[in-house]
Amino acid sequence: xxxxxxxxxxxxxxxxxxxxxxxxxxxxxxxxxxxxxxxxxxxxxxxxxxxxxxxxxxxxxxxxxxxxxxxxxxxxxxxxxxxxxxxxxxxxxxxxxxxxxxxxxxxxxxxxxxxxxxxxxxxxxxxxxxxxxxxxxxxxxxxxxxxxxxxxxxxxxxxxxxxxxxxxxxxxxxx
Amino acid sequence: xxxxxxxxxxxxxxxxxxxxxxxxxxxxxxxxxxxxxxxxxxxxxxxxxxxxxxxxxxxxxxxxxxxxxxxxxxxxxxxxxxxxxxxxxxxxxxxxxxxxxxxxxxxxxxxxxxxxxxxxxxxxxxxxxxxxxxxxxxxxxxxxxxxxxxxxxxxxxxxxxxxxxxxxxxxxxxxxxxxxxxxxxxxxxxxxxxxxxxxxxxxxxxxxxxxxxxxxxxxxxxxxxxxxxxxxxxxxxxxxxxxxxxxxxxxxxxxxxxxxxxxxxxxxxxxxxxxxxxxxxxxxxxxxxxxxxxxxxxxxxxxxxxxxxxxxxxxxxxxxxxx
Numbered sequence: 001x002x003x004x005x006x007x008x009x010x011x012x013x014x015x016x017x018x019x020x021x022x023x024x025x026x027x028x029x030x031x032x033x034x035x036x037x038x039x040x041x042x043x044x045x046x047x048x049x050x051x052x053x054x055x056x057x058x059x060x061x062x063x064x065x066x067x068x069x070x071x072x073x074x075x076x077x078x079x080x081x082x083x084x085x086x087x088x089x090x091x092x093x094x095x096x097x098x099x100x101x102x103x104x105x106x107x108x109x110x111x112x113x114x115x116x117x118x119x120x121x122x123x124x125x126x127x128x129x130x131x132x133x134x135x136x137x138x139x140x141x142x143x144x145x146x147x148x149x150x151x152x153x154x155x156x157x158x159x160x161x162x163x164x165x166x167x168x169x170x171x172x173x174x175x
Numbered sequence: 176x177x178x179x180x181x182x183x184x185x186x187x188x189x190x191x192x193x194x195x196x197x198x199x200x201x202x203x204x205x206x207x208x209x210x211x212x213x214x215x216x217x218x219x220x221x222x223x224x225x226x227x228x229x230x231x232x233x234x235x236x237x238x239x240x241x242x243x244x245x246x247x248x249x250x251x252x253x254x255x256x257x258x259x260x261x262x263x264x265x266x267x268x269x270x271x272x273x274x275x276x277x278x279x280x281x282x283x284x285x286x287x288x289x290x291x292x293x294x295x296x297x298x299x300x301x302x303x304x305x306x307x308x309x310x311x312x313x314x315x316x317x318x319x320x321x322x323x324x325x326x327x328x329x330x331x332x333x334x335x336x337x338x339x340x341x342x343x344x345x346x347x348x349x350x351x352x353x354x355x356x357x358x359x360x361x362x363x364x365x366x367x368x369x370x371x372x373x374x375x376x377x378x379x380x381x382x383x384x385x386x387x388x389x390x391x392x393x394x395x396x397x398x399x400x401x402x403x404x405x406x407x408x409x410x411x412x413x414x415x416x417x418x419x420x421x422x423x424x425x426x427x428x429x430x431x432x433x434x435x436x437x438x439x440x441x442x443x444x445x446x447x448x449x450x451x452x453x454x455x456x457x458x459x460x461x462x463x464x465x466x467x468x469x470x471x472x473x474x475x476x477x478x479x480x481x482x483x484x485x486x487x488x489x490x491x492x493x494x495x496x497x498x
Contacts, residue, residue, distance in 0.1 A: 045348070046348075046351075047348070047349065049323070049324045049349070050324060050349070050350075050351050053324070053326055053351040053353075053365075054351055056353065056363075058353045058354050058355045059351060059352070059353055059354075060329075060335045060339065060352045060353065060354045061335075061339045061351075061352050062350065062351035062352065063348050063349075063350075063351075064343070064348045065339065065343055077343075079343050082346070101272060105272060105275060132272065134242075136272075136276060137276075138272070164272070164275035164276060164344075165275060167275060167340045167341075167343070167344050168275070168340075
């Protein structure tokens with residue numbers, strides 16, 4: 001069943017939106033929660049028009065799935081990062097070549113020699129967007145090295161956390 | 176409605192033997208499908224066409240066309256500006272970065288024509304009654320530019336997650352998905368500007384893509400589907416706003432699932448069957464059954480004539496309150 005966020009949940013999520021520079025994207029929108037048996041809370045961002053249809057027992061999902069809350073931690077989805085790439089100018093990223101692009105879409109990690117550009121300010125363990133040459137989001141990764149060392153040859157320098165192929169790999173899992 | 180059987184003939188026997196079909200099916204196709212032998216040859220010996228619909232919620236048409244051309248895709252225009260026939264591709268079209276990014280959706284032209292017939296406006300409230308896997312829903316959202324609202328229904332739980340991913344991938348944010356049988360929508364007090372009922376059917380229109388359907392296609396399937404379709408269309412007509420539109424479609428060639436269903440609603444409801452610009456005229460007679468003249472406005476698509484799946488589309492406007 002869907003419900004609106006509690007105050008505590010709202011604080012956690014708004015902090016994350018703020019951190020990624022997309023706080024303004026929330027204007028006129030509502031975040032709703034679907035609680036499932038696996039104790040994970042699935043989060044959806046909906047426009048006011050959808051409100052009339054969302055709070056029914058038969059609702060499976062609505063609007064934009066932005067991630068989930070697990071033990072007070074917000075785990076964003078790939079669609080959340082799509083919004084970040086589109087509406088924020090405050091995020092760390094790397095641009096990879098076409099070989100890197102293919103590997104990311106298969107959920108593989110990123111080698112230093114696949115990286116064509118790395119934004120300034122990346123540190124070890126930074127969560128960064130993985131973009132292709134057209135600056136389209138391929139996925140999200142965790143940096144193993146800082147900006148200066150991230151292009152190092154022959155080494156995995158970013159661990160892929162989420163990628164566009166997730167859509168295909170998870171589509172038959174239960175929710 | 177029971178499946179109507181037509182007399183067998185030497186021709187039906189010959190074609191059934193040549194193309195490995197059940198003879199009763201061929202006897203019907205000889206009446207239903209123009210140039211039947213060409214049809215049988217086409218669906219038996221050619222791979223089905225692959226179409227993509229460019230998703231303008233995520234990318235503009237020219238930019239994606241350019242990207243695909245760079246990957247050596249050969250595209251051909253269709254009657255719809257967003258839809259292209261894939262003439263040649265070096266990669267599987269369901270495994271490109273552009274597909275995963277939701278820049279295009281693999282969808283038959285016939286399905287897109289059903290959505291086109293809904294005359295979608297941006298702020299409409301739309302019901303998609305049998306929505307999975309979400310191709311038509313995402314095209315509706317595209318036409319609405321993610322405004323308005325779509326309520327999508329899918330009764331099979333195992334298909335819901337796939338649909339959610341399809342819609343998310345395509346950047347659709349104006350949709351709520353319910354796990355509900357289409358017939359049950361009348362229990363909720365909602366009315367819709369537009370309703371799409373792409374009804375569950377016997378699917379003989381997609382035998383070219385899935386030849387196994389030759390074996391599973393039975394008279395009982397036709398009977399079962401036509402009953403279900405009549406129930407669904409009645410529910411649909413009860414939730415369309417006055418002056419609202421219902422588009423009914425199937426990928427079946429059986430008149431019992433198409434013309435008969437629409438014909439049975441004329442007179443029972445105050446509706447007008449409106450014309451559709453694309454496709455071949457529907458049947459005004461099948462077996463002993465004579466259809467209302469307005470059935471001529473519904474359309475059929477045939478693989479060997481229109482290069483699509485076998486398909487049926489009816490566009491119905493609710494004139495006033497239900498009788």
